[in-house]
Amino acid sequence: MSQLQAIDLTCIRRDRALFSGVSFDLEPSELVLLSGLNGAGKTSLLRILTGFIRPDEGRVMWQGESITNDITRRAFAQQLVYIGHKSAVNPLASALENCVYWCEQQQLTTPPSVIFDVLTTLGLVGLEDVPCGQLSAGQNRRVALARLWFKQSATVWILDEPFTALDVAGIALIEQHITAFCAGGGSVIMTSHQPLVSITQWRDITLEYRI
Amino acid sequence: MWKWLHPYAKPERAYQLCHTLLPWFATVAVVSLIIGTVWGLVFAPADYQQGDSFRIIYIHVPSAILSMGAYVAMAIAAAVGMIWQWRTAYMTMIAIAPVGAVMTFIALFTGAAWGKPMWGAWWVWDARLTSELILLFLYLGVMALYAAFDDKLQAGKAAGVMAVVGVVNVPIIHYSVEWWNTLHQGATISKFGKPSIAPEMLWPLLINLLGFAAFVGAISLMRLRNEIVQRELHRPWVADLVANSNARAEKE
Amino acid sequence: MSPYAALLKREMTLAFRQKSELIQPLVFFVLVITLFPLGVGPSPDILQRIGPGVIWVAAILSSLLGMERLFRDDFQHGWLEQLALSDASMTGLLMLKVLSHWLVSFVPLVIISPLLALLLNLTEPMYWALMATLALGTPLVSLVGAIAVGLTVGLNRGGVLLALLLIPLFIPLLIFATSAIESAAMQLPYGPQIAIIAALLLTTLALSPFAINYAVKVSLH
Numbered sequence: 030m031s032q033l034q035a036i037d038l039t040c041i042r043r044d045r046a047l048f049s050g051v052s053f054d055l056e057p058s059e060l061v062l063l064s065g066l067n068g069a070g071k072t073s074l075l076r077i078l079t080g081f082i083r084p085d086e087g088r089v090m091w092q093g094e095s096i097t098n099d100i101t102r103r104a105f106a107q108q109l110v111y112i113g114h115k116s117a118v119n120p121l122a123s124a125l126e127n128c129v130y131w132c133e134q135q136q137l138t139t140p141p142s143v144i145f146d147v148l149t150t151l152g153l154v155g156l157e158d159v160p161c162g163q164l165s166a167g168q169n170r171r172v173a174l175a176r177l178w179f180k181q182s183a184t185v186w187i188l189d190e191p192f193t194a195l196d197v198a199g200i201a202l203i204e205q206h207i208t209a210f211c212a213g214g215g216s217v218i219m220t221s222h223q224p225l226v227s228i229t230q231w232r233d234i235t236l237e238y239r240i
Numbered sequence: 241m242w243k244w245l246h247p248y249a250k251p252e253r254a255y256q257l258c259h260t261l262l263p264w265f266a267t268v269a270v271v272s273l274i275i276g277t278v279w280g281l282v283f284a285p286a287d288y289q290q291g292d293s294f295r296i297i298y299i300h301v302p303s304a305i306l307s308m309g310a311y312v313a314m315a316i317a318a319a320v321g322m323i324w325q326w327r328t329a330y331m332t333m334i335a336i337a338p339v340g341a342v343m344t345f346i347a348l349f350t351g352a353a354w355g356k357p358m359w360g361a362w363w364v365w366d367a368r369l370t371s372e373l374i375l376l377f378l379y380l381g382v383m384a385l386y387a388a389f390d391d392k393l394q395a396g397k398a399a400g401v402m403a404v405v406g407v408v409n410v411p412i413i414h415y416s417v418e419w420w421n422t423l424h425q426g427a428t429i430s431k432f433g434k435p436s437i438a439p440e441m442l443w444p445l446l447i448n449l450l451g452f453a454a455f456v457g458a459i460s461l462m463r464l465r466n467e468i469v470q471r472e473l474h475r476p477w478v479a480d481l482v483a484n485s486n487a488r489a490e491k492e
Numbered sequence: 493m494s495p496y497a498a499l500l501k502r503e504m505t506l507a508f509r510q511k512s513e514l515i516q517p518l519v520f521f522v523l524v525i526t527l528f529p530l531g532v533g534p535s536p537d538i539l540q541r542i543g544p545g546v547i548w549v550a551a552i553l554s555s556l557l558g559m560e561r562l563f564r565d566d567f568q569h570g571w572l573e574q575l576a577l578s579d580a581s582m583t584g585l586l587m588l589k590v591l592s593h594w595l596v597s598f599v600p601l602v603i604i605s606p607l608l609a610l611l612l613n614l615t616e617p618m619y620w621a622l623m624a625t626l627a628l629g630t631p632l633v634s635l636v637g638a639i640a641v642g643l644t645v646g647l648n649r650g651g652v653l654l655a656l657l658l659i660p661l662f663i664p665l666l667i668f669a670t671s672a673i674e675s676a677a678m679q680l681p682y683g684p685q686i687a688i689i690a691a692l693l694l695t696t697l698a699l700s701p702f703a704i705n706y707a708v709k710v711s712l713h
Contacts, residue, residue, distance in 0.1 A: 042391060044392060044471045045474065079577060081576060081709075109577060111573065113573055115570025115573065116569070117570035118569065119571065121509040130498070133495070134495050134498050134575065377656070377660040378660050385643060385657060388644070389647070398644075398710050398711075402643065405639060409660075413664055
């Protein structure tokens with residue numbers, strides 16, 4: 030059985046029905062790519078899946094229970110990594126501190142050496158202690174994406190435009206990591222404006238723009 | 241128990257309800273405002289102390305009562321919206337808000353106008369005037385918050401929180417101001433006691449109260465109707481409505 | 493480390509990285525109070541009479557300056573979203589944010605208020621009453637303020653709106669706090685006023701967590 034199910038979701042924003050009757054299951058080892066024009070409701074759908082937005086109709090189920098239930102929401106949170114438009118990187122703190130804060134918030138005991146290794150993989154060598162406000166947009170994005178390496182218990186990734194501001198090498202690195210995660214049984218649902226380069230297997234869900 | 245209410249969560253049904261209720265409210269408002277005002281201003285006997293200037297009571301008291309009543313109605317609408325997630329409840333809330341604010345303003349204005357001959361000053365920091373002024377600020381806060389959001393559904397939810405927080409605070413504000421007032425200047429202002437009012441003075445007051453209530457209801461219904469149509473502009477039922485009314489206009 | 497402790501640690505560390513944001517409202521507070529003797533005259537009697545009100549009005553106004561900071565940065569950067577996705581009660585986390593905001597913005601204000609009491613010629617009983625009202629009243633300001641900040645945090649032009657929403661709600665607090673200090677000036681017991689402020693604080697403490705959580709949810713929408 031799939032863990033995350035969207036059942037008959039309807040979303041109304043600004044008194045306009047963005048989408049209605051959207052249902053799908055997110056299967057293990059699966060990558061779902063949400064596509065659709067700007068304003069079709071991709072971000073809203075992802076935010077409904079995380080529980081930030083309550084759908085106007087329909088339910089999101091985690092292991093058979095609705096995520097509006099607080100116990101289920103917390104159980105879901107333990108196995109979820111969400112990276113949204115806003116990267117949740119504080120410009121006053123360094124890359125290292127931002128990673129530490131996130132790990133502590135998620136109750137992960139990640140030793141600093143692991144964090145250093147991940148930041149090295151992401152090409153942030155020597156920038157670990159620089160306040161993120163002084164880093165470029167792409168480097169900030171990399172700090173945010175470092176979270177994909179820390180949470181070993183995660184089984185679902187929800188990624189909203191993860192490739193924004195990344196260079197070619199960065200995109201390749203993230204795609205490779207996504208492939209590895211799916212191969213290990215994880216499920217990913219994401220949006221992207223860029224076509225995927227190295228990933229060949231995915232399922233498309235298209236949201237149509239409606240007036 | 242409240243099941244019968246639920247169909248009105250649908251904007252279309254709420255619109256129809258407005259349509260049905262509006263003539264009744266409007267008729268009651270016009271008739272009783274005319275009777276109450278003419279009776280109060282022309283036929284009721286003058287007060288033996290205040291002379292004719294007491295007659296402003298026929299506007300002041302109903303508007304003051306309705307200013308608070310409308311606030312409570314607004315908060316109830318907001319609470320309904322939060323509990324049952326009704327869009328129409330938030331629309332009702334914001335339909336009532338400016339009407340209530342105008343009632344508050346009328347109460348303040350007539351209060352000041354009454355204060356001039358009675359107390360010799362346009363404004364005194366009387367407890368009731370002060371809490372009425374704060375009530376006006378609370379109304380303005382709810383309306384300003386609603387206006388600040390682009391997404392009107394989110395706006396309704398946010399303004400709803402302020403309306404509910406406000407209604408919890410209104411009694412606290414009222415009693416604190418009253419207490420402050422008695423501390424600071426209780427002696428300088430001779431507060432109105434509650435003199436027993438003669439029945440020939442009371443009747444027009446009650447009729448006007450009914451008239452004001454129906455008037456607030458009627459204007460709110462009109463505003464709610466507009467709000468629903470504006471927000472639902474893209475829906476088929478609004479298109480049908482427009483087509484129907486155009487067809488009727490052509491026939492005539 | 494529990495998510496609550498982690499948040500508190502992060503809040504404190506980051507708050508002290510923005511020292512100017514912490515100090516500016518305090519300077520504003522002192523400045524407003526300095527204006528009054530210049531405006532109404534330095535007569536000790538007048539200053540003593542208006543002092544309690546001046547200090548409280550200045551405290552409320554300066555609190556509005558720093559209030560936005562409570563959720564603004566974390567909302568804009570997206571940290572509130574990550575908080576909502578941690579295995580912890582969101583209400584609890586938000587209350588911790590309110591607590592840390594109170595610690596860094598209001599505790600300094602309570603600490604420097606004796607200085608201002610000197611400027612305004614307050615007597616010693618008045619000073620103790622002032623401390624008591626500030627200690628009980630400022631948490632109330634933080635809690636009620638957090639509701640309004642939660643609602644306006646998604647708006648770009650929240651500052652003035654915040655004042656419009658909050659000032660009417662602080663009127664009872666202002667009335668009881670200044671009345672307590674005035675009672676102290678006349679050597680009267682001011683226990684009842686303090687008790688009322690405490691009652692308001694407890695009521696707010698019981699009800700505001702739900703309102704704050706709901707307000708932030710509306711903004712995260």
